[in-house]
Amino acid sequence: MEPFIVSALKYRPQTFKDVVGQTAITNTLKNAIDQNHLAQALLFTGPRGVGKTTCARILAKMINSNSSENKNEDFAFNIFELDAASNNSVDDIRSLTDQVRIPPQVGNYKVYIIDEVHMLSTSAFNAFLKTLEEPPKHCIFILATTEKHKIIPTILSRCQIFDFKRITVNDAKNYLKIIAEEQGINAEDDALHIIAQKADGAMRDALSIFDRVVSFSGGNLTRQAVTENLNVLDYDTFFEATDLILESKIPDLLVHFNHILSKGFDGHHFITGLASHFRDLLVSKTPQTIELIEVGENTKSIYKKQSELTSQAFLINAIDLANSCDLKYKTSKNQRLLVELCLMQLASIKFDGEKKKPDGYIIPASYFKSKNISTVKATKAEEVLVKETIPVFEEIEKTLPSKSVDLNISSHIPVIKKTKRPASGLSLSSIRKKKEHQVKLMEVTIKEEELPNDPFTEEDLIKYWSIFVTKLETDGRYNLAAILQIDKPKLIDTQIIGLEFPNNTNKIEVERQQHELLQYLRKAVNNFSITLKITVNETLEKKYAYTPKDKYEKLAEKNKNIELLRKTFDLDL
Numbered sequence: 001m002e003p004f005i006v007s008a009l010k011y012r013p014q015t016f017k018d019v020v021g022q023t024a025i026t027n028t029l030k031n032a033i034d035q036n037h038l039a040q041a042l043l044f045t046g047p048r049g050v051g052k053t054t055c056a057r058i059l060a061k062m063i064n065s066n067s068s069e070n071k072n073e074d075f076a077f078n079i080f081e082l083d084a085a086s087n088n089s090v091d092d093i094r095s096l097t098d099q100v101r102i103p104p105q106v107g108n109y110k111v112y113i114i115d116e117v118h119m120l121s122t123s124a125f126n127a128f129l130k131t132l133e134e135p136p137k138h139c140i141f142i143l144a145t146t147e148k149h150k151i152i153p154t155i156l157s158r159c160q161i162f163d164f165k166r167i168t169v170n171d172a173k174n175y176l177k178i179i180a181e182e183q184g185i186n187a188e189d190d191a192l193h194i195i196a197q198k199a200d201g202a203m204r205d206a207l208s209i210f211d212r213v214v215s216f217s218g219g220n221l222t223r224q225a226v227t228e229n230l231n232v233l234d235y236d237t238f239f240e241a242t243d244l245i246l247e248s249k250i251p252d253l254l255v256h257f258n259h260i261l262s263k264g265f266d267g268h269h270f271i272t273g274l275a276s277h278f279r280d281l282l283v284s285k286t287p288q289t290i291e292l293i294e295v296g297e298n299t300k301s302i303y304k305k306q307s308e309l310t311s312q313a314f315l316i317n318a319i320d321l322a323n324s325c326d327l328k329y330k331t332s333k334n335q336r337l338l339v340e341l342c343l344m345q346l347a348s349i350k351f352d353g354e355k356k357k358p359d360g361y362i363i364p365a366s367y368f369k370s371k372n373i374s375t376v377k378a379t380k381a382e383e384v385l386v387k388e389t390i391p392v393f394e395e396i397e398k399t400l401p402s403k404s405v406d407l408n409i410s411s412h413i414p415v416i417k418k419t420k421r422p423a424s425g426l427s428l429s430s431i432r433k434k435k436e437h438q439v440k441l442m443e444v445t446i447k448e449e450e451l452p453n454d455p456f457t458e459e460d461l462i463k464y465w466s467i468f469v470t471k472l473e474t475d476g477r478y479n480l481a482a483i484l485q486i487d488k489p490k491l492i493d494t495q496i497i498g499l500e501f502p503n504n505t506n507k508i509e510v511e512r513q514q515h516e517l518l519q520y521l522r523k524a525v526n527n528f529s530i531t532l533k534i535t536v537n538e539t540l541e542k543k544y545a546y547t548p549k550d551k552y553e554k555l556a557e558k559n560k561n562i563e564l565l566r567k568t569f570d571l572d573l
Contacts, residue, residue: 007207011179016058019051020175020203021167028162029059038063039160041132041141043117045148046164049202055164056113056142063140064107078107085119093120093127100131103138110139117143118150125152132158166201169193169294175203176210180221185214187221189296190235194226197294233265235299238277239306241343245318246309248351250344250363257343267339268329275322281307282315318346456525458491464524465489468517480513495529497521500537507534 013019016026032038042059044052060079082096096112104110120128132141132155143159145151173189173196180187195213199206209230217225227234237260244253260270283289284300284307293303325342332338344362351363465484472481483506490498501507510517514532522528556562565571 007179007211008204011207013051013054013058016055016062019055019058021171022051022055022164025055025162025164029055030062033059033062038140040135040139041159042143043148043151043156043159043161044142044144044164045161046146047166047201048146049199049204049206050164050167051203052144052146052164053113053115056144059142060111060113060140063109063111078104078109079111079113081113081115083116084114085116088120088124090121090123090127093124097128097131100136100139103136108138111142112139113142113144115144116146117155118145118147122152125155129154129158167199167203167206168201169196172196172199172201172203172206176206179207179210183214185219185221188223190223190299191221191226193294193296193299194223194230194232198230198232231264233260233270233273235295235302237270238274239302241274242277242281242306242310245343245347246350248347248363250347251368253343253347254340257340261336267335268326271322271325271329271339271342275319275326278315278319278322281310282312282319285312314349317349321345451528452526453495453529454526455494456527458489460525461489461491461497461521464521467524468520480509483509484517492533495527496531496533499532499534501534502537504536507536510534 016030019026029038042056044056046052057079064078080099082092100110100112102110135141141159143155148156148161173192176192176195177187177189180192191213195209196206198209213221213226213229216229223234226232241253241256244256257267257270261267280293280295280303283292284303290300290304293300295303321342325338328338329335341362345360348361348363351361465488469481469484472478472484483501486502486506487500492498499510501510510532511534518530518532522530552562
């Protein structure tokens with residue numbers, strides 16, 4: 001049994017024409033040899049696995065072979081390779097400079113290939129400077145590195161620099177296709193394309209992955225086998241997820257995501273891949289930009305077909321939501337819930353046409369119940385707060401006095417149907433929170449443009465404001481009632497109510513309870529567009545003293561002797 005040779009060594013280029021994806025550099029080097037314009041110090045820099053050391057070896061052979069590319073010729077005795085990672089001391093460089101002085105016994109040049117040259121110490125670099133600047137005529141230095149920025153500028157200025165680029169996906173795929181045909185392997189185009197993408201521009205990595213996948217699948221290299229072996233999400237995963245998003249099938253979408261997690265994939269990997277998929281759909285909308293997608297021809301046609309089902313506005317909104325989820329993922333304590341919320345928001349973008357919806361809108365669960373959509377049992381769903389267009393104040397009609405105020409509110413607004421919720425068996429804290437957020441938890445669907453926006457006066461506003469305060473006092477909510485009586489509401493605009501408070505604490509408390517307040521006022525004045533604008537007046541704050549310390553300071557301002565009295569008798573505040 002013959003020993004197995006990995007493809008990275010077996011198919012290592014022996015001539016410049018075999019080098020993949022570096023045509024500009026190989027042509028430059030060949031012309032430099034033909035025209036005798038080759039510098040004595042060369043620096044090859046670029047990512048790993050792109051052909052730096054290979055090109056250095058081919059160049060070293062060609063220099064001593066009179067520009068001929070004969071594979072059978074061997075000039076290894078004139079080529080010296082030094083690994084700077086393990087020979088990085090001053091003594092190693094001094095030994096090298098001593099060898100440089102000796103001319104070659106056979107051939108025209110002695111070629112020194114120093115790999116990973118950035119690993120040399122600063123002292124070693126300084127010892128190498130003079131030799132590199134004025135080498136003997138029979139000596140050529142070829143330096144190779146992946147991190148050019150770590151090399152001192154005095155070395156860079158003495159070298160002719162060649163920047164190797166990453167191998168493109170198409171170049172790597174085509175080279176893998178040639179190797180697969182040579183080995184008699186039936187490989188799908190999409191399978192080779194995934195391998196080339198996974199290699200990330202390194203041909204050596206692509207060949208290593210190719211060997212691994214061939215060992216797994218044998219002579220038939222399919223896309224399914226590649227994705228299973230490399231543990232990558234297939235295109236079909238994102239195509240299926242996008243179809244469910246476009247159809248607003250939230251239950252099926254969540255089950256699909258659960259299926260992905262059950263295979264061992266990370267939620268972060270999925271959401272970033274989905275964002276990239278939306279980007280690919282966006283560039284697939286025009287024939288000029290579809291070439292920007294690095295996929296096979298068959299996959300391009302699928303992208304083009306799905307892009308026709310989406311609008312540009314939808315894709316931009318979807319990319320924004322997916323990127324936002326990507327940024328929040330690492331800091332989130334419930335990462336799965338974060339991704340699930342993002343998926344539900346994505347599926348709600350196209351719901352009910354182009355109807356204007358608030359940010360973070362999610363289709364209510366009652367919609368799927370009414371459509372008799374059965375949910376597949378998966379993981380236990382988290383409770384989601386749905387931001388509704390109009391919050392509901394349940395006891396508004398009980399609030400209004402029947403004699404003093406005659407309001408026919410029900411005739412002006414559409415009837416809102418409420419979904420009866422089952423009794424909760426959670427903790428007392430959960431029940432309390434649920435009661436505080438009952439407005440947000442109600443699942444209502446109402447068209448915003450159909451809501452009334454009747455004009456009203458400031459007198460009407462003050463009248464209903466007083467009624468609401470009275471209702472709060474009746475219910476025992478004296479704190480909020482007292483805060484609302486600090487300042488009279490002012491009608492800044494036809495739809496903006498202005499309030500002014502002495503401190504930020506009052507402002508925060510009113511903002512927390514504003515849903516209930518606004519709903520009452522909206523129904524009372526029959527205008528559903530009114531909003532609150534709350535400001536804090538620092539001057540006004542001085543008029544109120546709520547703590548003993550505040551009262552003491554106010555008294556001390558009027559009479560300076562109070563402080564003397566306190567110190568004399570050692571009194572506490």
